[in-house]
Amino acid sequence: MDKRLQEFKRLLDIMDELRKKCPWDKIQTNQSLRTLTIEEVYELSEAVAKENNEEIKKELGDILLHIVFYAKIGEENSSFDIGDVISGINEKLIFRHPHIFSDVKVQTAEDVEENWERLKLKEGKKKTVLGGVPDGLPALIKAHRIQDKARGVGFDWDEKEQVWDKVLEEYNELMQEVKNGTQEDIESEFGDFLFSMINAARLHGINPENALEKTNKKFIKRFNFLEQQTISKGKDLKDMPLKEMDAIWDEAKKWD
Numbered sequence: 001m002d003k004r005l006q007e008f009k010r011l012l013d014i015m016d017e018l019r020k021k022c023p024w025d026k027i028q029t030n031q032s033l034r035t036l037t038i039e040e041v042y043e044l045s046e047a048v049a050k051e052n053n054e055e056i057k058k059e060l061g062d063i064l065l066h067i068v069f070y071a072k073i074g075e076e077n078s079s080f081d082i083g084d085v086i087s088g089i090n091e092k093l094i095f096r097h098p099h100i101f102s103d104v105k106v107q108t109a110e111d112v113e114e115n116w117e118r119l120k121l122k123e124g125k126k127k128t129v130l131g132g133v134p135d136g137l138p139a140l141i142k143a144h145r146i147q148d149k150a151r152g153v154g155f156d157w158d159e160k161e162q163v164w165d166k167v168l169e170e171y172n173e174l175m176q177e178v179k180n181g182t183q184e185d186i187e188s189e190f191g192d193f194l195f196s197m198i199n200a201a202r203l204h205g206i207n208p209e210n211a212l213e214k215t216n217k218k219f220i221k222r223f224n225f226l227e228q229q230t231i232s233k234g235k236d237l238k239d240m241p242l243k244e245m246d247a248i249w250d251e252a253k254k255w256d
Contacts, residue, residue, distance in 0.1 A: 011064070011065070011068055012068060012082065015065075015068050015069065015072050016072070019072055019076075025069075028069065028073075029073065030070060030073055033066060033069060033070065036066070037063075037066045040059065040062045040063050040066060041063065043059050043062070044056065044059035044060065044062075044063060047059050049210070049213060067082075067085070068082060071084075071085050095119060096115075096116050096119050096120070097112075098115070098119075099112065099115070113148075113152055114151075114152050114153070114154075116152070117129065117149060117152030117153055118152075118153070120132060129149055129150065129152070129153050130146055130149055130150070132149070133145050133146055133149065138209075140194075140198065140208055140209055140212065141209050143194070143195055143198045143208075144198055144201075144202060144207070144208055144209065147198065147199050147202050148202060151202075156203075157203065160203035160204060163196070163199055163200045163203050164200065166196050166199070167193070167196045167197060167200055169196075170189070170192045170193040170195075170196045171193055173189050173192065173193075174186070174189040174190055174192070174193045176189075177189045218256060221252070221255075221256070222249060222252040222253065222256075225248070225251075225252035225255065226245060226248050226249055226252060229248050229251075230248070
C-alpha cells in the first residue's frame, strides 16, 4: 500500500481510539472544535506568510486532524464520513475542471477562474454570484473576494488603469465629507475609498491582505527599533519630541 494511504488510515484508526478512550476527545462537538479550527487556520496562515516549510507541514497536520475529527462526528451522527468528504471534493474538482477532464478549452488562469464561477452557479448551491462569500470573512478579505467573484462573470474594468480614476473620485468624496460631513458620512466614504483601493490592488495582481500584513510587520520592526533606541538613551517615548522620534524612525528605515 502507498505510504501516504497507510499513514492516512493510521490517522483514522487513531481518531477511532481517541473518541472511545480519551476523556477530552470523547466530549468534543462541532461547536467546541469550531474556535480551535479557526485558530489552527490562522497559525497555518502565519507559517505560510513566513514561508516556513517545517511549520507549514506541522500546521497542515493540525488542520487535517480537525478535518478527520469533524468527519468522525459526522459518522457517529450517521450524517457523513471521511469517505463522503473525499468523494465530494473529488467530484467537485472534476466538475469544475472541464478543461482537464472534459473537452472545454481555456487559454489562461483567468479563463479557468471565470469558468469556475459559472460552474458554481450551475451547481445550484448558491443562487447569486456573491452568495458563496462567507458573511464571517474579515472585511478586507471579503471585499477582495466580492470583487474577484464579480470579475468572474465579467463585471470589471476594461483596462486596469481605469480604476485609479475611481480611487481619485472616492478620495475626493472622502475629503469633502471630512471637511463638512457627519462622522457617519465620513465612515461611509472611507469604506468606499478602501473598497476602491482593494479593487486597485486586485487589478494589479496584489493581494491586499498580504500587502497590509507586510506593512504591519515593517511598522512593528521600525517601532521596536525606535523603542529600543529610546530606552538605550535613558529616555521615555512619551517625553520625546516628535522630531527626535522621526530622526530615529528614518534610521530604522535603513535596516528594512
